Amino acid sequence: xxxxxxxxxxxxxxxxxxxxxxxxxxxxxxxxxxxxxxxxxxxxxxxxxxxxxxxxxxxxxxxxxxxxxxxxxxxxxxxxxxxxxxxxxxxxxxxxxxxxxxxxxxxxxxxxxxxxxxxxxxxxxxxxxxxxxxxxxxxxxxxxxxxxxxxxxxxxxxxxxxxxxxxxxxxxxxxxxxxxxxxxxxxxxxxxxxxxxxxxxxxxxxxxxxxxxxxxxxxxxxxxxxxxxxxxxxxxxxxxxxxxxxxxxxxxxxxxxxxxxxxxxxxxxxxxxxxxxxxxxxxxxxxxxxxxxxxxxxxxxxxxxxxxxxxxxxxxxxxxxxxxxxxxxxxxxxxxxxxxxxxxxxxxxxxxxxxxxxxxxxxxxxxxxxxxxxxxxxxxxxxxxxxxxxxxxxxxxxxxxxxxxxxxxxxxxxxxxx
Amino acid sequence: xxxxxxxxxxxxxxxxxxxxxxxxxxxxxxxxxxxxxxxxxxxxxxxxxxxxxxxxxxxxxxxxxxxxxxxxxxxxxxxxxxxxxxx
Numbered sequence: 001x002x003x004x005x006x007x008x009x010x011x012x013x014x015x016x017x018x019x020x021x022x023x024x025x026x027x028x029x030x031x032x033x034x035x036x037x038x039x040x041x042x043x044x045x046x047x048x049x050x051x052x053x054x055x056x057x058x059x060x061x062x063x064x065x066x067x068x069x070x071x072x073x074x075x076x077x078x079x080x081x082x083x084x085x086x087x088x089x090x091x092x093x094x095x096x097x098x099x100x101x102x103x104x105x106x107x108x109x110x111x112x113x114x115x116x117x118x119x120x121x122x123x124x125x126x127x128x129x130x131x132x133x134x135x136x137x138x139x140x141x142x143x144x145x146x147x148x149x150x151x152x153x154x155x156x157x158x159x160x161x162x163x164x165x166x167x168x169x170x171x172x173x174x175x176x177x178x179x180x181x182x183x184x185x186x187x188x189x190x191x192x193x194x195x196x197x198x199x200x201x202x203x204x205x206x207x208x209x210x211x212x213x214x215x216x217x218x219x220x221x222x223x224x225x226x227x228x229x230x231x232x233x234x235x236x237x238x239x240x241x242x243x244x245x246x247x248x249x250x251x252x253x254x255x256x257x258x259x260x261x262x263x264x265x266x267x268x269x270x271x272x273x274x275x276x277x278x279x280x281x282x283x284x285x286x287x288x289x290x291x292x293x294x295x296x297x298x299x300x301x302x303x304x305x306x307x308x309x310x311x312x313x314x315x316x317x318x319x320x321x322x323x324x325x326x327x328x329x330x331x332x333x334x335x336x337x338x339x340x341x342x343x344x345x346x347x348x349x350x351x352x353x354x355x356x357x358x359x360x361x362x363x364x365x366x367x368x369x370x371x372x373x374x375x376x377x378x379x380x381x382x383x384x385x386x387x388x389x390x391x392x393x394x395x396x397x398x399x400x401x402x403x404x405x406x407x408x409x410x411x412x413x414x415x416x417x418x
Numbered sequence: 419x420x421x422x423x424x425x426x427x428x429x430x431x432x433x434x435x436x437x438x439x440x441x442x443x444x445x446x447x448x449x450x451x452x453x454x455x456x457x458x459x460x461x462x463x464x465x466x467x468x469x470x471x472x473x474x475x476x477x478x479x480x481x482x483x484x485x486x487x488x489x490x491x492x493x494x495x496x497x498x499x500x501x502x503x504x505x
Binding site: 242255305309414 | 419430431432436438439457458461462464465466467468469470471474476492494495496497
């Protein structure tokens, strides 16, 4: 692998940038590997990278049914934060955030991590109290959090409607200054390039169609490019976890739902933090290209369609325009949907499955992208050692039988409520 | 997406509330005695789902219309409704 640096850039400039090598190889699948990772999104590629880097396991293939990062890695709103309430979630996402802070250097690939600040906006006294509680919980868990007055919000976001005549008048907020955004495609590409450099085979256009088993052990996978044998198989497939688990005869405590997002046409810089209003169900930030990136809630019914209903986008746009009246005349440039695993308590699952040699990383709900580095770390640890990583040891599958749930939102066992 | 309400016909999705997969409660014959079914059956009923990519039997509530609950089969890949709704 050619390291990316200012010297490499200068050297390539001399030849008109025509001799850059491919960032990763395009190998044909071999007959067997020590570990197969199913899913070439951020989580699968990160799992392969940390298996190679931390545990020295380089006999690894990442199987991707389409192209790298074409699922939820390329469909999220690129927000990174760790402002969680429950200790188990806080410690996991804070571990992820610390990895994000060094990720570009670690991968020798600029993931454009921008700690521009993550602001929660409150519209009622009850929400202010909830933000006090959340901020205190974050500080107790060693995560940065600061309460904001209305004047603070006005200085941070000059476009914010702080008037008493606003649709939902704003009373205050909470900021996590270390939160922000990252370039989501670059995360997939950076992990792919770094994993490939350590010997991992990244195989695209290779869909897993079945699991090969010998009694209660998994011994490989069937794919559209033929059978591949493996000692261990790690499932990292976001919204398709249920389908992969069904190949092993398992029913999971989760449903697949569609989550939509949209971008406006690009405009000059007007918003340099990530703004979220829980009451209005909207999150909004401005990309480096100038587009306003917005998202809201899932549509609310089971879906693998990767497209949703327009009334949900209406709600997102109405809410964003209520916060920032200046954006009312912007045109929407495009919208899209991704299939998310909504677990029954709103928290992820990183676990061994009853079939020996089979591991699952899923149930990420809204939180998959920001968790990418820690999910890869935890999954690699689990696959390599057969023991859960300390930052993810509460993300079990049997918590739904023991009652040890991680119900961050407190909305019970309805996946479409999380 | 337009949803076939058995009372009102095809109406916009925004008028409806989703009720989830049409799952069968354990020990339906003995609703006042939860111990009549093993814990594992209750855990499956509350938490585990088939979550198919394909035909899915599910419940809807026409909240902004006739306020009726009904069951219908929809393909989760295409959003095509595959059955008449049953109130």
